[in-house]
Amino acid sequence: MSDNDLVLENFLPYRLSYLTNIISRRLARLYSGEFGITAHEWKILANLNRHPDISAAEVGEKTAMDKVAVSRAVSGLCYKGLVDRKISQQDRRRSVLNMTAEGKKIYGQIKPLVIDYEKSLLNILSPQELSLFDQLLDKLTRHVETD
Amino acid sequence: MSDNDLVLENFLPYRLSYLTNIISRRLARLYSGEFGITAHEWKILANLNRHPDISAAEVGEKTAMDKVAVSRAVSGLCYKGLVDRKISQQDRRRSVLNMTAEGKKIYGQIKPLVIDYEKSLLNILSPQELSLFDQLLDKLTRHVETD
DNA sequence: TGAAATAAGTTTCACTTGTAACTATAATTA
DNA sequence: TAATTATAGTTACAAGTGAAACTTATTTCA
Numbered sequence: 307m308s309d310n311d312l313v314l315e316n317f318l319p320y321r322l323s324y325l326t327n328i329i330s331r332r333l334a335r336l337y338s339g340e341f342g343i344t345a346h347e348w349k350i351l352a353n354l355n356r357h358p359d360i361s362a363a364e365v366g367e368k369t370a371m372d373k374v375a376v377s378r379a380v381s382g383l384c385y386k387g388l389v390d391r392k393i394s395q396q397d398r399r400r401s402v403l404n405m406t407a408e409g410k411k412i413y414g415q416i417k418p419l420v421i422d423y424e425k426s427l428l429n430i431l432s433p434q435e436l437s438l439f440d441q442l443l444d445k446l447t448r449h450v451e452t453d
Numbered sequence: 454m455s456d457n458d459l460v461l462e463n464f465l466p467y468r469l470s471y472l473t474n475i476i477s478r479r480l481a482r483l484y485s486g487e488f489g490i491t492a493h494e495w496k497i498l499a500n501l502n503r504h505p506d507i508s509a510a511e512v513g514e515k516t517a518m519d520k521v522a523v524s525r526a527v528s529g530l531c532y533k534g535l536v537d538r539k540i541s542q543q544d545r546r547r548s549v550l551n552m553t554a555e556g557k558k559i560y561g562q563i564k565p566l567v568i569d570y571e572k573s574l575l576n577i578l579s580p581q582e583l584s585l586f587d588q589l590l591d592k593l594t595r596h597v598e599t600d
Numbered sequence: 601t602g603a604a605a606t607a608a609g610t611t612t613c614a615c616t617t618g619t620a621a622c623t624a625t626a627a628t629t630a
Numbered sequence: 631t632a633a634t635t636a637t638a639g640t641t642a643c644a645a646g647t648g649a650a651a652c653t654t655a656t657t658t659c660a
Binding site for chain 3 (some may be wrong): 520545547548
Binding site (some may be wrong): 311314321322332431439444445 | 458459460461464465466467468469470471472473474475476477479480496498499501502503515516517546564567568572574575577578582585587589590591592593594596597598
């Protein structure tokens with residue numbers, strides 16, 4: 307067996323995926339339990355908070371979700387009364403999405419939980435380590451994004 | 454709006470998940486297309502290569518997969534003739550799993566593709582950066598593993 | 601012993617997700 | 631301007647996934 311044999315525990319894509327899965331599960335617990343929000347729905351709420359009046363396609367761009375996932379999550383949010391969907395008068399194919407008052411309220415309740423979780427996660431790293439990790443993550447991401 | 458508002462593009466769990474998803478998709482292409490192997494199946498092959506004669510439960514431990522996923526992936530591999538499943542004579546509930554000759558052949562074909570992909574991924578980082586990223590990843594993983 | 605509890609693995613059911621087909625509207629161009 | 635092409639979003643179908651129930655085998659301990 308060659309000495310560059312494949313050892314999953316050392317294989318970086320696998321380790322990255324392992325870490326990410328744990329973190330995603332923990333985060334999902336924050337919104338799924340008490341609030342009944344899925345990860346996709348949460349991502350959309352966070353985007354509508356920053357960018358009101360955007361369309362489903364724009365949500366898709368900003369969240370890297372495909373349009374079917376966006377459609378389903380937006381439907382779920384509308385059904386729960388957290389998002390309001392209007393038809394654009396400029397282009398009647400497009401939707402114009404916004405959080406409702408109730409949506410903003412829920413968003414405001416979940417946001418601190420999520421931010422606290424991120425803090426608790428990152429407090430194991432020193433400021434220098436965090437900054438480095440940040441840069442390396444960016445570097446890798448820019449690298450893999452070039453198809 | 455508070456200044457520690459939630460901005461997904463800066464939110465580390467989101468960025469980690471984004472990077473991981475791209476990498477996982479690319480990797481999956483390496484085995485799914487030509488070889489018809491799923492990511493789960495591939496993980497199991499890689500484990501059986503290093504640890505012959507293990508049981509489904511042991512595969513589960515080593516891959517962090519749940520037992521249902523292991524059961525299904527092993528069934529798929531047996532059906533394709535890549536893995537051989539015997540009943541343990543010491544404990545007839547347990548299975549004893551091994552790659553077949555054909556399984557080893559396929560494994561040997563996929564392995565270099567996967568290793569090359571990892572190399573192409575990491576060659577954007579200097580040896581120092583890589584070593585740092587490695588350490589930080591470990592540190593974060595150990596941190597989140599403590600429930 | 602033998603009844604109850606535990607363990608390995610599979611099957612089932614409900615839910616999620618991805619791909620492709622479809623509907624409705626808008627833009628293009630012959 | 632009418633026919634074609636492209637776009638936004640939804641629906642339908644198939645495949646994947648997770649939780650719980652189930653089957654068979656083993657262990658525990660009264």
